[in-house]
Amino acid sequence: MSDNANSSVKILVIDDDRLIQILLKQALQSQGYEVILASSGIQGLEQAHKHHPALIISDWQMDEMDGLELCRKIKSEPYLSSIFFILLTSHKAVEDRVEGLDTGADDFLSKPIDVHDLKARVRAGISLYQAKQELKITEYSSGQSC
Incomplete structure (x- = not known):
């Protein structure tokens, strides 16, 4: 059940696991x-600049640039x-999730992925x-009219 309203919404998925x-x-x-x-944080950052997605789902643990570093760069x-x-x-520990939120992540998805939770x-x-x-x-409109 596809929603045509979603067709213009871009989501960037970054994970080194195909x-x-x-x-x-x-x-x-x-x-x-x-x-x-994208299959790496570096490639993900490039794709974010190129496509400006509404949402990014990024693996936490990747080589070169992990999800935390990528999140920091995106949010900065x-x-x-x-x-x-x-x-x-x-990561299941509360401390890890706090670290992720402190970095700027808006939410978490746990592995293994539950498709209903994902959606x-x-x-x-x-x-x-x-x-x-x-x-x-x-x-912006309010600022222009003043």
Whole structure:
């Protein structure tokens, strides 16, 4: 049951595990989202600049640039900072999740991935992203009319 309203929404999936990429891509495309794939944090940052997705799902543990470092970079750039960022992790400890949130992550997805949980978190993340975009437009319009 694909939603045509989602077809213009871009989601960037960053994971060095090809099977995870395929699972996430299929689940998200079935909801009508446009999915962009990257297999490293460096490649993910490049794709974020190129496509400016509404939402990023990134694995926490990757070579070269891990999900935390990627999240820090995304959230530090004004052009990208409003992107909803979900860390994909097998970390279960509360301290790890606190570290992720302190880095700027907006949410977590635990491995193994539950597709229903994935879809619900993505819907919530997209809604928040869209609300932020509408607020920016409203603030910009208000500032212009003063």
